[in-house]
Amino acid sequence: MSAFAAASAVSRTAPDSAEFTAELDPQWTVGDKLHGGYLLAVMARAAGEIAHHPHLTAISGSFAVPPRPGPATVAVELLRAGTGVSQLRATLVQEGKPAAEALITQGTLDDADSWWSSVEPIDIPPEENCVPATADAPGAGFRVNLLDVVDQRVDPRHAGFAVGKPAGDGVISSWQRLADGSDWDPLSLLVALDPVPPVSYDLGMPGWAPTVQFTAYLRRLPAPGPVRVRMFATDVGGGRMDETARAWDSKGRPVAQATQLAAVRVPR
Amino acid sequence: MSAFAAASAVSRTAPDSAEFTAELDPQWTVGDKLHGGYLLAVMARAAGEIAHHPHLTAISGSFAVPPRPGPATVAVELLRAGTGVSQLRATLVQEGKPAAEALITQGTLDDADSWWSSVEPIDIPPEENCVPATADAPGAGFRVNLLDVVDQRVDPRHAGFAVGKPAGDGVISSWQRLADGSDWDPLSLLVALDPVPPVSYDLGMPGWAPTVQFTAYLRRLPAPGPVRVRMFATDVGGGRMDETARAWDSKGRPVAQATQLAAVRVPR
Numbered sequence: 001m002s003a004f005a006a007a008s009a010v011s012r013t014a015p016d017s018a019e020f021t022a023e024l025d026p027q028w029t030v031g032d033k034l035h036g037g038y039l040l041a042v043m044a045r046a047a048g049e050i051a052h053h054p055h056l057t058a059i060s061g062s063f064a065v066p067p068r069p070g071p072a073t074v075a076v077e078l079l080r081a082g083t084g085v086s087q088l089r090a091t092l093v094q095e096g097k098p099a100a101e102a103l104i105t106q107g108t109l110d111d112a113d114s115w116w117s118s119v120e121p122i123d124i125p126p127e128e129n130c131v132p133a134t135a136d137a138p139g140a141g142f143r144v145n146l147l148d149v150v151d152q153r154v155d156p157r158h159a160g161f162a163v164g165k166p167a168g169d170g171v172i173s174s175w176q177r178l179a180d181g182s183d184w185d186p187l188s189l190l191v192a193l194d195p196v197p198p199v200s201y202d203l204g205m206p207g208w209a210p211t212v213q214f215t216a217y218l219r220r221l222p223a224p225g226p227v228r229v230r231m232f233a234t235d236v237g238g239g240r241m242d243e244t245a246r247a248w249d250s251k252g253r254p255v256a257q258a259t260q261l262a263a264v265r266v267p268r
Numbered sequence: 269m270s271a272f273a274a275a276s277a278v279s280r281t282a283p284d285s286a287e288f289t290a291e292l293d294p295q296w297t298v299g300d301k302l303h304g305g306y307l308l309a310v311m312a313r314a315a316g317e318i319a320h321h322p323h324l325t326a327i328s329g330s331f332a333v334p335p336r337p338g339p340a341t342v343a344v345e346l347l348r349a350g351t352g353v354s355q356l357r358a359t360l361v362q363e364g365k366p367a368a369e370a371l372i373t374q375g376t377l378d379d380a381d382s383w384w385s386s387v388e389p390i391d392i393p394p395e396e397n398c399v400p401a402t403a404d405a406p407g408a409g410f411r412v413n414l415l416d417v418v419d420q421r422v423d424p425r426h427a428g429f430a431v432g433k434p435a436g437d438g439v440i441s442s443w444q445r446l447a448d449g450s451d452w453d454p455l456s457l458l459v460a461l462d463p464v465p466p467v468s469y470d471l472g473m474p475g476w477a478p479t480v481q482f483t484a485y486l487r488r489l490p491a492p493g494p495v496r497v498r499m500f501a502t503d504v505g506g507g508r509m510d511e512t513a514r515a516w517d518s519k520g521r522p523v524a525q526a527t528q529l530a531a532v533r534v535p536r
Contacts, residue, residue: 057508058481058529060328063373064348066356079366080332084507085480087332089369101357103330103369105480105529107508114505115534116471118438141346172388203384212353213326215483217510217529218505224291234514235487235522237382239352240325240375242485242525248504252473254503259387259527261326261373261485263352266383 002182003149004191008038009171010046010074016255018076021045021050024094026069027149030196031142033066036211036260037168038146043102044187046074051086051106056186058105060215067092067099067259084108109186113253121248122230124155127175131159133196144196151177152195161201170233172199176247177226184227184249186218186256193245193258199233200241200264209241209262216258225250241265270450271292271295271417272459273420278342286344292362294337296419296501298464299410302508303480305458306414306527311358311370312455314342319354319374322452326373328483335360335367352376364387377454379489381521389516390498395443399427401464407464411465419445420463421532431468440467445494452517454486456525460495461513461526467501468509468532477509477530484526493518495531507531 001009007025017030028038043055072094079087085107092100124130130153135144155173160166176192178184184192198209231245241264247256269276275293296306310377312324340362347355353375360368398421403412428434444460446452452460461484466477499513509532513536515524 012325016467045338059332060371060481060483061332061345062326062355062357062373064350069380079330081368082332087330089330101347101355101371103328105330105483107480110506112505116438116504116505117502118500119502170384195476212375213328213371213483213485215328215481215527217481217508217527218512219508220506232386234385234525237380238378238488240485240487244489246404257502259483259485259525 002178003180004178004182004188007115008041008043008045008187016052020074022072022074024067024069027145029145035146035191035194036063036214037194039067039100040102041187041190043074045049045087045094045103046089046108047076047104050076050078052081053086053106055107055109056218057085057107058217059102061100061102063100063211066101067094091108097262108243109218109221116219117254119246120255121252122173122228124173124228127153127226130154130175131156135163145173146196149179150191151179158202163201166202166204168203170199170203172176172202173230175226176229183224184222189190189218189222189247189256190216191246193256195221195229195231197260199231199243201234204265205264209264212263214258214260216256218256220255222249222255223251227255230231236264236266271448272446272450272456276309276313276455279512280309286318286463288342290342291341292335292337292340295413297413301460302337302483303462304331304416305462307335307368308370309455309458315356315358316347316374318344319356320349321354321374321376323375323377324486325353325375327370327498328486329368329370330481331368331479333367334363335362337523341421373516373534375533376492377486377489379466387514387522389520390441390496392441392496395421395494398422399424400441407429417447419447426470429474434470434472436471438467439515440470441498443493443494444497451492452490457486457490457515458484460497460515461524463497466530467499467511471504473532473535475533477532480529480531482526482528484524486524488521488523490517490523491519495523504532504534
């Protein structure tokens with residue numbers, strides 16, 4: 001089993017139950033906070049056990065209380081099983097309190113090319129010419145354990161934040177691989193769609209940008225190999241930033257996309 | 269009271285209840301289906317009665333069963349009331365069955381300019397040079413009652429679908445006003461963010477594109493006057509299309525944005 005599959009595993013609490021137990025893994029953290037994409041993957045894995053369709057297609061999550069590594073439960077409710085898709089709701093509960101809620105659509109993905117596409121894969125230098133993101137970045141003030149299990153190499157054009165020279169474009173692009181060599185799947189792509197650091201770093205705002213609400217669409221089954229991920233913001237104001245992420249597989253096809261609304265502290 | 273406020277009104281079923289009644293208004297329909305943005309607005313209005321913060325900030329909705337015009341209930345659960353935001357879940361129930369679920373974040377919006385923005389308002393001809401979208405479009409096969417309460421004027425560069433000559437760009441831009449002259453607010457903007465027709469019309473796919481999952485972010489309080497809305501797709505394949513909508517107010521500031529995953533039938 002891959003490190004990701006093990007970390008996001010769920011077990012039914014009883015044979016016909018729609019409630020699952022999970023063990024939230026401290027490896028998938030940024031500082032002391034579990035990564036949002038990882039938490040959604042745990043919830044989506046539980047929902048997938050109940051769904052009448054095989055693949056995660058859409059997920060929207062709202063994070064109320066940051067859960068801690070350790071035991072948690074996921075309660076799933078099947079809202080509807082239609083012909084083409086199943087719709088579900090999942091609640092992640094820890095210490096008796098709801099920590100996160102998700103709306104989930106399961107469908108059937110394939111690996112066919114697009115019928116029509118308007119977005120080309122990002123133009124990013126080869127992996128070996130990109131800057132490895134490290135778990136112990138100097139001056140970060142906390143350890144990004146996640147970067148021990150996700151190999152992320154950042155386009156040097158938007159890696160200037162690391163030396164106090166952000167480009168100011170509100171863009172960060174990277175290559176991403178799972179560190180244990182396993183391939184991406186629709187669930188692990190949720191981690192790739194919420195890269196570290198947030199694009200606010202490229203705007204000169206080096207601080208935590210907690211996710212308020214996050215939505216991802218999984219578009220097709222990814223080909224083996226690394227994904228290219230581009231994240232960009234369009235508007236920062238009123239203490240909020242939007243971030244859009246798009247991922248292309250090794251064949252250059254769009255495989256997933258996400259948007260999130262995050263809280264930011266604007267410099268004075 | 270504006271037509272929109274009346275159509276989306278909710279009443280508590282009892283003084284301290286978190287359950288509300290609503291009367292879904294047949295005016296806010298496309299064919300015989302209630303508009304998704306309108307349904308979310310009804311749910312958000314109910315959530316706003318429970319929230320500790322005044323303005324809708326983010327909403328993600330999953331549509332299971334298309335509700336019919338007539339009585340419905342909205343059950344709201346407050347997941348968390350934090351310092352900056354309230355997080356809630358709402359369920360729209362009709363005839364005893366959940367028809368739609370929404371995750372909602374309420375916060376505090378203002379009308380200040382952006383601190384940083386990368387997206388300019390769309391370049392669209394003046395309203396009087398745009399093409400009015402009519403409720404009784406020839407050949408549509410159904411009546412778009414919504415277009416009697418929302419004045420929508422489409423950029424002629426992407427109105428070719430109406431005469432069988434779609435531009436093929438996957439873009440439709442429009443001016444939008446509420447027909448009764450009232451101004452946009454964070455709830456009514458949910459209607460503006462899901463314009464009719466879907467961008468698939470600009471790709472030569474004139475058919476219903478039912479929403480699978482929809483997410484909107486409200487960014488600031490809109491200035492009085494019309495909004496400019498641009499909707500675009502990035503990928504069509506596997507029976508699915510993504511649509512992104514952005515709205516700018518009469519001062520040219522981004523006020524709201526949305527993404528949706530919709531089902532489409534690709535031409536052979």
